[in-house]
Each structure stands twice: as C-alpha cells, then as structure tokens.
Amino acid sequence: MAIMICQLSLIIFCDDAACTFPADLRGSWYSFEKGTLNFTDDTLVKYPAQLTISEKDFSYKCEQMSGNKYLLKSTTTFTAYYISWYAYLCFDLHLVKSNKYYYQLGSLIEASNGERTFSQPSMLVSNMTAACNRPEPYEAATFVTLIKEGAVENNLVQETCPTDWLAVFDYVSLSDSSSSQKCNNVTLSVCEERTQFRYVHTNCNSSLKFSATGTYHCIYHLTNETSGISYLQVWNNDTVVVASSTYRTVCYAYKRINGTMHATKRPGICNIDQNTTAVASPGIIAVYDNISLNIPVSQTKVSPVFDATILLAVLIPTALLLILSLVIYITKCYRLFMKLKCPQKKPKPRKPRFRETAPKVGDIVPRNRFPLHLNQRPLQNNFTGKKPIKIGPIIEPYLQPPPKQRLLYELEWQPSKGRIFYSRGSSLMSLWNWVLKEEEKGKKEKLELTDLDETNTWA
Numbered sequence: 001m002a003i004m005i006c007q008l009s010l011i012i013f014c015d016d017a018a019c020t021f022p023a024d025l026r027g028s029w030y031s032f033e034k035g036t037l038n039f040t041d042d043t044l045v046k047y048p049a050q051l052t053i054s055e056k057d058f059s060y061k062c063e064q065m066s067g068n069k070y071l072l073k074s075t076t077t078f079t080a081y082y083i084s085w086y087a088y089l090c091f092d093l094h095l096v097k098s099n100k101y102y103y104q105l106g107s108l109i110e111a112s113n114g115e116r117t118f119s120q121p122s123m124l125v126s127n128m129t130a131a132c133n134r135p136e137p138y139e140a141a142t143f144v145t146l147i148k149e150g151a152v153e154n155n156l157v158q159e160t161c162p163t164d165w166l167a168v169f170d171y172v173s174l175s176d177s178s179s180s181q182k183c184n185n186v187t188l189s190v191c192e193e194r195t196q197f198r199y200v201h202t203n204c205n206s207s208l209k210f211s212a213t214g215t216y217h218c219i220y221h222l223t224n225e226t227s228g229i230s231y232l233q234v235w236n237n238d239t240v241v242v243a244s245s246t247y248r249t250v251c252y253a254y255k256r257i258n259g260t261m262h263a264t265k266r267p268g269i270c271n272i273d274q275n276t277t278a279v280a281s282p283g284i285i286a287v288y289d290n291i292s293l294n295i296p297v298s299q300t301k302v303s304p305v306f307d308a309t310i311l312l313a314v315l316i317p318t319a320l321l322l323i324l325s326l327v328i329y330i331t332k333c334y335r336l337f338m339k340l341k342c343p344q345k346k347p348k349p350r351k352p353r354f355r356e357t358a359p360k361v362g363d364i365v366p367r368n369r370f371p372l373h374l375n376q377r378p379l380q381n382n383f384t385g386k387k388p389i390k391i392g393p394i395i396e397p398y399l400q401p402p403p404k405q406r407l408l409y410e411l412e413w414q415p416s417k418g419r420i421f422y423s424r425g426s427s428l429m430s431l432w433n434w435v436l437k438e439e440e441k442g443k444k445e446k447l448e449l450t451d452l453d454e455t456n457t458w459a
Contacts, residue, residue: 019062021070024098028149032219032233032249033269036149044072044089049115051078051087060089064128068093069106071128080112084122090132099148100157102220106132140224141253141270145233152217152235158195161218162232164256165190165197171290174201174208177281183208191293197234208284210247210267211236229255231270253279261288 020042029037038045042062050056060072072089079085090106105116112119118131151157160166172186183204190197199214216234223230232252241248247267253274254263263286264279271280279285391399 019065019070021062022093022095025093025101029101029146030149032145032251034144037146043075044091047089049087049089049113049117051085051113051115051117051119052080055079058087060087063088066128069128069132071126071131073126077122080119085119086122086126088118088120088126088131089116090118090128090134092132092138096220097157099151100220101146102143102222103146104138104143106134106136106138108134139272140222141229141231141272141274143220143222143231144269145220145249147219152219157219158217158235159219160194161190161197162221162230164230164254164261165218165232166194166295167191167291168293169261169288169290170292171288172199172201173287173289174204175285176207177279177283177285179285181205181207188288191295194295196237206245207282210250210265210284212238212242212246216250227275229253229276233269259289259291261286263288 021039025039026041027039029039031037034048037047044060046057047060048057051058055078058074058076058078061075062070063073064071070091070093072091074087077084077086088107092104092106094102096102107116107118109116110119116134118126118133120126120130147157168191169188171184172188173182173184174186175182183201186199186201186204188197188199192198195218197214197216197218199209199211201209201214215237217237219233219235221230221232230253232254234250234252236246236248236250238246238248249268250265251268251270251274252263252265253270253276254261255276256262262276264274264276264283265286266274266279266283274280274283277285
C-alpha cells in the first residue's frame with residue numbers, strides 16, 4: 001500500500017512538473033466571454049468566475065494535460081456549506097494562429113453558481129476524468145474566441161468573413177427577442193472591406209444596435225455540421241463601448257436559405273439554445289434580404305499579403321527554371337560551335353618506353369605475359385652509350401685486354417679454391433670420373449713420398 005501511495009505521489013509530481021501552457025500563450029489575452037485573461041507558464045490568473053455570492057476571481061494552476069485539454073485547479077479554496085472546496089476548470093484549447101485561439105469549457109454548468117466549473121471538497125483529489133464531465137463532441141455554439149491583447153488594432157486576427165455574408169443586403173429587418181422593438185430599412189455591406197460588417201441603421205432604437213458605428217470585424221466562426229447553423233464571433237470597432245448599450249464582442253447564429261439570411265445575434269458568445277430565429281434577451285433577431293451584389297467565392301479576396309505570397313511562390317521557381325534552361329542551352333551551343341570550329345586532332349601513338357629486341361637462339365622465351373622470375377625474361381641489351389669514352393695517354397699503357405669470356409653452361413668441372421663450377425650439360429658420370437682421377441693422383445703422390453723416404457733412409 002505504501003509503495004502504491006509513493007508511486008501515485010510520483011506520478012502526480014511528474015504531471016505537475018510537465019503541465020504548462022503553450023509557449024505563445026503568455027501575457028494578456030481577451031476572451032469573448034470573460035474579457036481580459038492573464039496567463040503565466042502554468043497559471044491562469046484571476047479567472048472571473050463567481051463561485052459563491054462573495055467569492056470569485058480565483059487563480060487556477062495547471063494540474064494535468066492531455067492533448068488539447070488542460071485541467072486547472074484553483075490555488076485557494078472557497079467555503080460553501082461549511083466545507084472547503086477546490087474549483088476546477090477543464091480547458092479544451094485549440095490554436096488558430098499565434099495570436100488567436102479558441103477554447104471550450106469541458107465541465108457541465110453547476111447549478112449552484114451557473115458557471116462551467118467543477119467543485120470538489122478539499123480533502124478529495126480530482127482528476128481530468130471527473131472534472132471534464134461534459135459530453136463530447138461539444139456544441140459549436142459554445143466556443144469562445146481568445147485573442148492577444150492589441151492584435152485587433154494591429155490587424156493580426158481579422159479574417160475574411162464567411163462566404164454567405166459576402167454581399168450587399170439592401171433590406172434588413174431587426175427586432176428584439178420579444179419582437180416588441182422593430183426596425184426596417186437597414187442595410188448591410190460586406191463588400192467594401194471583406195473582413196468587416198458595415199451597417200447603416202441610424203433610425204433604429206439603441207436596443208437594436210450593439211455598435212454605435214455599425215462596424216464589426218470578423219474574427220472566427222464554426223459550423224454545426226448536423227444542423228447547418230454557423231456561429232460567427234465579431235469584434236465591435238467602436239473606440240469606446242457603453243455598458244448595457246454597446247458591446248465589444250457579438251456572436252451571430254446564421255443560416256442562408258434561397259438568398260435570404262436568417263440570423264440572431266447576442267453580446268459575447270452564443271448560447272447553446274440559440275438558433276437562427278430565437279435568442280434570449282438581450283439578443284436581436286435579423287432577416288437579411290434583397291441582395292443587390294453577391295460576390296462569387298472565386299473572387300473572394302483574402303489578403304493582399306496572401307496574394308503576393310502566392311504570386312512570389314509561383315514566379316520565383318518559374319524564373320529560376322527558365323534561367324537554368326537558358327544556361328544549359330547556351331553551354332551546349334558553345335560546345336557544338338567549338339567542336340565545329342576546332343576539330344580535335346587524333347592523338348599520336350606513343351613510343352614504347354623500352355626497346356624490345358627479338359630473342360636470340362638459346363634464350364628462354366617466357367609463356368607468361370608477366371614472368372615471375374628474372375631468369376625467365378628475355379635478355380635485352382638496352383644500354384646505349386651517348387658519347388665514346390676518351391682514354392688519355394697516361395692510362396692507355398696500363399690497359400689490359402679483357403679476359404676470355406665463356407658462357408656458364410659451356411664450362412667443365414673445375415675445382416678452384418674449394419668451390420666447384422659445373423655446366424648444365426654435365427652428368428654424374430663426369431663427376432665420378434673426376435673423383436677417380438683425384439684418387440689416382442693422390443695415390444701417386446703418396447708413393448712418391450714413400451720412395452723419397454726410403455731413399456733418404458738408405459743414404
């Protein structure tokens with residue numbers, strides 16, 4: 001049991017050490033639901049969630065991570081029903097670009113506080129399975145866009161509005177969620193700047209206008225593939241927003257049918273029960289009709305920078321290919337011209353390095369192309385004196401004639417100073433005869449010596 005507890009502690013320690021947010025998710029970000037959020041390496045600082053009547057805005061530290069999901073635990077406890085509790089956030093985070101994310105909260109809405117959090121008594125340990133108790137896949141309507149602070153002002157997060165909106169709607173009717181307030185003869189243009197909505201609704205009641213200027217930037221959208229309803233989150237371009245009158249972010253639920261756009265919009269993010277004809281207060285119901293200009297999809301302009309990038313990506317390889325082909329063509333033409341102008345001469349045959357002489361009678365002619373032994377090679381007389389040797393009068397009287405030279409195999413057996421020379425043609429018989437002669441010679445010398453001793457004795 002103790003070993004299991006130690007192993008569990010080690011696993012929790014490793015998870016804690018490894019749980020960090022993505023590298024570019026640092027500093028201040030703007031949530032379309034919660035406003036400004038601050039991230040450190042592993043902590044979401046002062047997340048605005050009302051846990052009790054008097055306790056809110058807790059910081060949450062990353063406890064576990066799995067793929068896109070992050071389990072965040074409050075750094076302090078809150079008290080409810082005389083018990084200390086920890087709050088957990090199940091953060092399902094998705095990257096759109098370096099300055100833009102969107103996320104879903106993977107917990108069910110708690111009845112006690114109306115927030116998508118998971119609360120657990122402090123004496124218990126929770127995990128991702130328990131805290132992320134919301135069924136998947138999550139509803140597309142509840143996604144939350146997260147953009148870097150200042151990214152909108154620097155035009156870093158705007159996107160081309162969805163294709164269904166790329167038109168000029170000359171007749172737009174607006175009404176509040178209860179249909180008590182209505183406004184007609186409103187126009188909308190998404191042609192002048194295809195990343196913007198531009199309303200003209202000066203005669204409408206303020207409750208039907210979420211923007212004083214009527215200008216919005218398209219930021220991000222998702223589509224529910226089952227119902228066909230799309231959800232678009234836009235940014236109000238007003239310099240200043242007025243509380244309860246204008247809103248910084250707005251979410252559209254829309255669907256285009258036979259040239260008519262049906263949509264509802266509400267501040268912040270969309271509701272899970274929002275559709276194209278019904279929305280809770282303070283939402284607005286809108287019908288967009290009488291299209292005077294509809295931009296084809298093929299003519300949709302994404303961005304001048306994007307177009308220039310594609311153009312360069314096509315032109316640069318094409319230019320390099322043409323230059324390479326031209327260089328190869330010129331090189332081949334030059335070689336052909338030089339070959340016709342200066343024909344190559346046939347190389348002269350090289351002289352042999354050594355003069356070979358025909359073998360003479362008695363020479364051994366080797367069968368191998370490269371003889372292994374020197375005595376198997378043909379005798380060659382390759383020495384040729386360049387100049388005759390001059391002999392002076394002092395040396396000339398002392399010159400002796402050269403000794404008589406004979407071939408080695410022509411010599412007979414001749415003992416000389418302990419060494420014996422013999423020819424190739426000699427046989428054992430000649431050797432035996434020589435031995436006999438030597439014995440007879442020795443006997444004669446011995447007899448002569450004996451006779452000489454006897455003579456001396458008698459004398």
